[in-house]
Amino acid sequence: MKEGVRSALLAFLRRLQRRSVLAADEWLAILGLEGECVREPPRRDLVTPGQTVRHSALVGSGLVGRFDQMRDGRRQITAIHLPGDMCDLHSVVAPTTGWGLVALTACTVVHIPHEALRRLATEHPNVGLAFWRDTTLDASILAKWVANIGRKDAGPRLAHFLCEMGLRLERAELGRRERFQLQLTQEQMGDMLGLTPVHVNRTTQLLKAHGLIATTRTSPAARPQVTEVPDWDRLVDFAEFSPAYLLDGDVESPGAASG
Amino acid sequence: MKEGVRSALLAFLRRLQRRSVLAADEWLAILGLEGECVREPPRRDLVTPGQTVRHSALVGSGLVGRFDQMRDGRRQITAIHLPGDMCDLHSVVAPTTGWGLVALTACTVVHIPHEALRRLATEHPNVGLAFWRDTTLDASILAKWVANIGRKDAGPRLAHFLCEMGLRLERAELGRRERFQLQLTQEQMGDMLGLTPVHVNRTTQLLKAHGLIATTRTSPAARPQVTEVPDWDRLVDFAEFSPAYLLDGDVESPGAASG
C-alpha cells in the first residue's frame, strides 16, 4: 500500500499548490509524510461523532463525507471530500470532534498522524499557512452551503450542488463539468442538501424536465450513473452559482511576508 | 481611539488563550498589533461581497455578521461575531471574498492589516497555529449551522441559536446564559436561521408559550430587549444543543511539537 500513500500525497500536494506557492524543500517535507493506507467499504463510519482523533484522513480514492447526527439518528452531511482532500486537516488544531466521517462510496484513506502534520506546520511556517488556507477553503464551502440550504429551494439547491461537484471533480481531474460521475445515492444527496430522498428524486426529475441535466444509464436502476450537463451556463444561471468561493485562480505566496 | 484598539486586542488575546497556550513574547507580539479603530452605525455594510480586503476586522463592541447575498437581494447571515472576535481572520490567507460583512448593531471595529497578521503567523509559528485554531472554531460553528438549518425545524433551530448565543455571550463576559441581551431584530435572526421574519416571530411566541424563554421589556416595542431562560437544561434539551462544537475546555499547546 506504499503506492497508495505516495499517490494520495501527490494529489494532496497538487491541491495545496493550486492555492499556495511552496518551495522545493516544502514539497519534499510534505511528500515525506508517513501514513497508513486503508481500504474502506461503502457506508463505513470512519470517525464517530465525539471521538478524539490523533490522525487526519487523506482521501486516496472514493468519496468521504463529514456529518453531524441528530438524536433520532438522522444525519446532515456538512462536507464532501474527493481524492486529494484531507478530510479533517482542521483536527490537527482541534482534535476533539463533534462530527463524524463516513465513506460515501468504497474508498481508500491514508491516515496521517497529527504529530507529523503539526511539526511540519511549525518547522515550515509557509506550510502552516498553506494548511490554514486549505481549511479555509472548506470553511468557505461550508458558508456557501449555509446560504444554499437557508435561502434556496430544492431546485436551485440541487443544481448548485451539481455545479460545485462538477467543478471540483474537473479540478481534481476526475471528470469534466459537463459530464461527470457522482457515486452518490439520492438519500446521501438529501443528507447534504437538507432534503428527504423522495424530494431529491422529484427535484432531479424537475431538472431533467427542464433540460438542465441528463443522466445516461443503460437501464432505469443501473449504476454507475453519469450526470451530463447539456448547457453549463444555463445550469449555473438556474443555480445562481458563482465559483469564487472555491478560491481558485487565487494562488498566494504564503512567504510574501518574509520577502 | 487608541484605547479602543488596546481593549479590542486584549479581548482578542483572551479569546485565543481560551484555546491555545501562548508564550509571553507571543502575547506581546499580538498586543503590539497596530490597527485603526472605526465606529460604525447599525446596518452599515463593512465589506461588500466580491471585494478584496487588505485587513481583518476585529470587533471592539457590538455585533457583526458575515453574509452571503442572493441575486434578488435576500441575505443569509453565515456567521455572527461578538466583541473580541476577528470576523475575517481567514481573509489573511484568502483575501478575495465571496461574502460580505455587516454591522448588525452599532459597533466599533478595529482594522488590522493582513500584512502584520501574516508576518506574526510566520515569525511565531505558534501564533500561526492559534490563528488557524481560531478560524477552525468559526468553521465548526458553520458546520453546526448547516446541520441545524438542514435538519431541524424552526422551534429547535431558534432554540439552538439562543443556546449558542447565550454561551458565547457568557464566555465573552457580556451576559449570563440564563439572562442576556441580544441586540438583533427578528428579521436579522431570520437571515441567520433561513426563516422569514414572520416565522421567527411565530416561533419566538412558541418558545415563550412553552416557557422555554421569556423576554423582559419595559414596554411592547422597547429596546433593548433581554432574553431570559428560566430553565437552561430544558432549552438545551429542546434544541438538541451540545456545546462541544464551540471547542471550549480544550486548551491545546500549539508548541507541543517542539517540546
Added chain:
DNA sequence: CGGTACGTTGAGTCATATCAAACCATGTGG
C-alpha cells in the same frame, strides 16, 4: 419593528411499484 391573521405552496410522510445487482442455492459437465 413586533405582533397577528389567512390563504397558498413547497416539502415531508407514507405507501407502493420497478428494476438491477448481489446472493445463494442448486445444478451439470469436464
Added chain:
DNA sequence: CCACATGGTTTGATATGACTCAACGTACCG
C-alpha cells in the same frame, strides 16, 4: 471434485402518487 452455468430470492436504489403540514407571502394593526 472443481468450474461454472442456471434460476430464484433478497436487497437497495430509483420512481411516483395521495395526503398532510410547516413555512411562506401578504396584509394590517399597534
